[in-house]
Amino acid sequence: MKKLLCIIFMITLLAAPALRGENGDTPESGEEGAGSPFNQSKFVPDISLILDASYVYRNTRDGEYEKLHTPAITLVPAEEERHGHEEPFLRNGFNFNYAEITFYSIVDPYLELFAVCHLAEEHFGLEEAYFTTRSLPFGFQLRAGKFLSGFGRLNEQHAHYWDFADQTLVHNAFFGEEGLGEVGARLTWVAPTDFYLMLGGEALQGCNTRSFGNEKILHVDGSTVEDGSNGPNLGVGYMKMSFDIGELTVLAGASGAFGKARINHGLDRAGKSGTAFTGSTYILGGDITLKYQLDSLRFISLQAEYLYRSMEGDMFRNDALDAMTRTEAQKRQSGLYAQLVGKFSRRWRCGARYDLLQMNRVEESGVEAELPENMPRYSGMLEYNPTEFSRFRVQYNFDASRYGTETGAYEKKTNHEVIVQANLAIGAHGAHSF
Amino acid sequence: MKKTLLIALALLVWAPSLFANKLKVVTTYPYIASIASQIGGDRIKVDFLARGDYDPHTIIPKPSFIARLRKADLLIINGAQMEIGWLPPLLRQSANPAVNPGNPGFLDLSHSVKLIDVPKSVSREQGDIHPDGNPHYYLDPYNIPPIARSILAKLSALDSHNAAYYRSRHDEFARIWGAKSAEWERKFASLKGKRVIEYHKNFDYILRRHGIILAGTIEPLPGIPPTSKHIEKLEGTIAAGRISLILQDVYNADDAARHLSKKFGIPMVKLPHDVGAVPPAEGIISLFDEIVRRLGQ
Numbered sequence: 001m002k003k004l005l006c007i008i009f010m011i012t013l014l015a016a017p018a019l020r021g022e023n024g025d026t027p028e029s030g031e032e033g034a035g036s037p038f039n040q041s042k043f044v045p046d047i048s049l050i051l052d053a054s055y056v057y058r059n060t061r062d063g064e065y066e067k068l069h070t071p072a073i074t075l076v077p078a079e080e081e082r083h084g085h086e087e088p089f090l091r092n093g094f095n096f097n098y099a100e101i102t103f104y105s106i107v108d109p110y111l112e113l114f115a116v117c118h119l120a121e122e123h124f125g126l127e128e129a130y131f132t133t134r135s136l137p138f139g140f141q142l143r144a145g146k147f148l149s150g151f152g153r154l155n156e157q158h159a160h161y162w163d164f165a166d167q168t169l170v171h172n173a174f175f176g177e178e179g180l181g182e183v184g185a186r187l188t189w190v191a192p193t194d195f196y197l198m199l200g201g202e203a204l205q206g207c208n209t210r211s212f213g214n215e216k217i218l219h220v221d222g223s224t225v226e227d228g229s230n231g232p233n234l235g236v237g238y239m240k241m242s243f244d245i246g247e248l249t250v251l252a253g254a255s256g257a258f259g260k261a262r263i264n265h266g267l268d269r270a271g272k273s274g275t276a277f278t279g280s281t282y283i284l285g286g287d288i289t290l291k292y293q294l295d296s297l298r299f300i301s302l303q304a305e306y307l308y309r310s311m312e313g314d315m316f317r318n319d320a321l322d323a324m325t326r327t328e329a330q331k332r333q334s335g336l337y338a339q340l341v342g343k344f345s346r347r348w349r350c351g352a353r354y355d356l357l358q359m360n361r362v363e364e365s366g367v368e369a370e371l372p373e374n375m376p377r378y379s380g381m382l383e384y385n386p387t388e389f390s391r392f393r394v395q396y397n398f399d400a401s402r403y404g405t406e407t408g409a410y411e412k413k414t415n416h417e418v419i420v421q422a423n424l425a426i427g428a429h430g431a432h433s434f
Numbered sequence: 435m436k437k438t439l440l441i442a443l444a445l446l447v448w449a450p451s452l453f454a455n456k457l458k459v460v461t462t463y464p465y466i467a468s469i470a471s472q473i474g475g476d477r478i479k480v481d482f483l484a485r486g487d488y489d490p491h492t493i494i495p496k497p498s499f500i501a502r503l504r505k506a507d508l509l510i511i512n513g514a515q516m517e518i519g520w521l522p523p524l525l526r527q528s529a530n531p532a533v534n535p536g537n538p539g540f541l542d543l544s545h546s547v548k549l550i551d552v553p554k555s556v557s558r559e560q561g562d563i564h565p566d567g568n569p570h571y572y573l574d575p576y577n578i579p580p581i582a583r584s585i586l587a588k589l590s591a592l593d594s595h596n597a598a599y600y601r602s603r604h605d606e607f608a609r610i611w612g613a614k615s616a617e618w619e620r621k622f623a624s625l626k627g628k629r630v631i632e633y634h635k636n637f638d639y640i641l642r643r644h645g646i647i648l649a650g651t652i653e654p655l656p657g658i659p660p661t662s663k664h665i666e667k668l669e670g671t672i673a674a675g676r677i678s679l680i681l682q683d684v685y686n687a688d689d690a691a692r693h694l695s696k697k698f699g700i701p702m703v704k705l706p707h708d709v710g711a712v713p714p715a716e717g718i719i720s721l722f723d724e725i726v727r728r729l730g731q
Contacts, residue, residue: 109536112526135531139504190504190529196497198527242497249496296488296685345687346659387657388492388519389558426558433523434495 045105045113048429050160052097054421056090060413065089068402071371071410072362073173073333090166090419096121097421100160104430110135116158127158127181139190149180149236150188150200151255153287153305154337161432163303163341164381165395165421169355170307170335174283176210180257183207184232195243196251206234206259211281211309213262220270220322226262226278234259242434251289251434258282261311267318277329279313291434297346304338308359315364327365334359347386353379357401372410375401391423457593460506460533462517463490464709465572466543466581468718470510472607473586477596481506483524486710489685491562491657493520503528506539508592510585513544514569538592544569546584547577550638561655573707574639575615575722579608614719619644621726628678631668631694633686636707640725649677652690660690672698679703679729684711703728 058065066089090097099119106112115129130145148156154171171179184204191197206212206229216228238255261281266274287305294300315329335358341351355377362369381395397417403410457478461467467482474480481502484493490512503509503524511517525534532539549567556565571577586604590597622644630641633652641648650671654664671677672694680702682691688702695702705725706715715721 132526134526134534136529137531139529141529188529190500190527192505193501196501198500240497242501244496244498249494249498251497291494293494296485297492299494387558387562431495431519431522433527434497 046428048427050100057418144185152285168337202236203232204234212259247293255285276316300342306336308334330363332361349383393421395419461510486708509533510541513542516569546580562657630679632681
């Protein structure tokens, strides 16, 4: 904040004589200048821009890769196409991943506001925009707006803070590319204990299309399959605790998300097959981080997270002749990641990550589908950080989590990926938490 | 079950208030804690966050710090943006409005002294630059008394019952400090006019105060590790002018300083930058004793 204010102050100081010189001493022109009694430039919030771009080599051609998916977890490409949104992925060659603009400022003595705009080449998205209280007593804090849920460890972190270039398989599977970011409210409480203990609860609209959803689902004939939610659809609760043993920091958390599922993949499109799922979903998660500081500049950190998802309800299918069937369906899925990251000098970091989609049990009318389980991905990365504002990373992925269905059966397709990533930040960007 | 839980929760909330008679002071760095306890004595409970032997700019924001800030009555910081890279998220997450900037339980010590090297313009082209000026102002014995006065004023305002106690402890500390400063001053006199090389601009206040000339820094820009090109340039400087000492901190890699020291036969001195940076520097007085002792060797 101070840094930015200082810059703006300098600019206004420098610009003021120039303005006066050009416009003379007319009061009208002075009104906009630094000398104006109504000048508000000192109240400009902290603004920063983050840029993320990468070069990718993958042994699979883009067209082929597009058709791969993770059975019963990510969707078959045909279904996505019908639903009108394609999962974006890193293409071979140059990728402009995103630019992110962040705004932060204290609103008044009681509130502060934070917003992140996510800019892709052709679209603008509001990733987060929320206010947080700064004056509630007894360790309470209230947040409302659109924000990333505090579920688990990785979900709340922005992509530029991740230790690897891509999202973990399990977060992508259960929450989608943007993570669990929802409109709602959160209450957290920090306990007055000697170690860190935090409890949080969130009431969210629950529009996440991977596990929840709050939109009405219609059939082709206009009849209602499932009503839209009339209020918050998702509840999230978590507990986090942390303590130090010498130079070792332990952070552990347990989280749960409970909501109603309304997932629609083109059930209402006439003359085409489509599916929808309605029912209830819960996701449970456990996370642990162990960070050992070797000295002032070096550390080694182990971070792992496990997620389990259960979905129970009804599966609706619409065929090409618009005949709809309804079956009882149950999904039980789980996944995890574990990553080891070391910072060995002021500028260099390296790490390894193990990603796994583990359990994958889907039952319809009591019949269990034959689906692949234990789908892994192995990653290694090396990072060069010239300063805290720039980062260059090389990452290798051995990805055995994707399948093709060209022959009718699930056919594993192993992908080798090399990602060279650049991530830069300018402006007044706030420090990151642990 | 519910009843037990409620009782447990009530105990958890209520128990700390049993020990509430002492003012709980949290400081970012150990040197502040040392000055605060000189004044506060046994009437306050002082705790610091960052380790004294670590780089003060890049402290890992451990969640356990949040727990300590959560319970603090007073937070004292160095300021001048030294904590900007690690403290703000901790303070936000601690959900303790009392110790936030603008509230009585917050004290920024940089406001009690005059900072040097305030840049005319700032750009990150210049490295990890501090727009408010050099933040290592406390490494000058003459800046300690105004710091102590600010802490005295703050403690007395928050805990007026003990104001007289704080005043007498402060006056005693000021007296000792005055005598110590005179002693250090005499030792510094022999260094006047000498030219030194420094790794990071940690000791500029003390150098400037005593007329010691800074001929160059081992890091090319603040926060940027030395490059071979920069070291080459520095070697030129050393070859051209008589350099008496190479000052190195305890947390940065000292290979460049060692190399220069060996090549030109100039002694390298590792100076503590904070209380706890080296074992003999266990308090604010012994910190300066140790700096002066190491410089005099």
